[in-house]
Amino acid sequence: MSAPGIDRDQIALFVDVVFSWCDGLIPLRGLPEKGVTPGAPNDLRWIPADAGAPEIMASAARAAASVGRAIYVIPGTVGHNGEARTEHVRQMQALVVDLDEGDISAKRDHLIRNLGPASLIVESGGRTPEGATKLHVWWKMTEPAEGAALASLCRLRGEIALKVGGDTHFRSAHQPIRVPGTVYHKQGHQRLVQIREHHVVEVDLADFAERVTEMPPLPGV
Numbered sequence: 001m002s003a004p005g006i007d008r009d010q011i012a013l014f015v016d017v018v019f020s021w022c023d024g025l026i027p028l029r030g031l032p033e034k035g036v037t038p039g040a041p042n043d044l045r046w047i048p049a050d051a052g053a054p055e056i057m058a059s060a061a062r063a064a065a066s067v068g069r070a071i072y073v074i075p076g077t078v079g080h081n082g083e084a085r086t087e088h089v090r091q092m093q094a095l096v097v098d099l100d101e102g103d104i105s106a107k108r109d110h111l112i113r114n115l116g117p118a119s120l121i122v123e124s125g126g127r128t129p130e131g132a133t134k135l136h137v138w139w140k141m142t143e144p145a146e147g148a149a150l151a152s153l154c155r156l157r158g159e160i161a162l163k164v165g166g167d168t169h170f171r172s173a174h175q176p177i178r179v180p181g182t183v184y185h186k187q188g189h190q191r192l193v194q195i196r197e198h199h200v201v202e203v204d205l206a207d208f209a210e211r212v213t214e215m216p217p218l219p220g221v
Helices: 008-019 053-065 104-115 147-164 205-214
Strands: 025-032 043-048 069-073 092-099 120-127 133-145 194-198
Touching: 008 053, 008 092, 008 120, 008 133, 008 194, 025 053, 043 053, 053 069, 092 104, 092 147, 104 133, 104 147, 104 205, 133 147, 133 205, 147 205
Parallel strands: none
Antiparallel strands: 025 043, 025 069, 092 133, 120 133, 120 194
C-alpha cells in the first residue's frame, strides 16, 4: 500500500476552524510516532496564525511523512516562541472532544444530538481494539476565548469528555492534537488524518456551555 499524501486543502480548512479569529503564534509539534524506528527527532515550531499557516504546516507535514513523524498543534495561540505550557495559551476559538475508545459512533451521535452539529469531525488515524475509527469532534466559536472565557472553554472540554467517555487530557489548554491532512504512522500503520464532515457552524460559548450542562451522560459511561 502506498503512503498517503499530504492534503493542503484539509490543513487549510482546519486552520480556518481552529485559528482564523486568533492572534499570536501557533505551537506546531512534529513528534515521533510510537512504533516507528528509528525515531525521528522533534520538529518544534511557532508559526504566525495568519494566511501563511496552512502552507507552513503542509511543508512540515511533507518533511514529517518521510521520516514517520506526526504533526500536531496546540489548538490555541501563544505570544512568544518557546511557549507551550497551559499558562502560555492566550486564545482559543474552537472546542474539541477526542473520542478514542469504546463505541465511537454512539458517542458521536450523543454529542451531536445534545450539542448540535459539529464544525468538523476528523478521523484521527487511530483505531480502537474493536476496529472503530477514532474521531476528533470540533465546534468553532463565534469569537476567540481569552482569560476567564478560555478557562471556561477548557473546563467544558473536560466536562464533555467525562460525559461521553472521551479523552480527559483535553481539560488542559496545552494538550496537542493531530492536524487533518497529515499522516498518522503509529506502529507502522500509515493513514491520512482526514476530515470526515465539515459544517459551517459557529457557536456562542455561553450558549454552548448551557447545552453541555443540560447534556446527560451517555448511558454506561
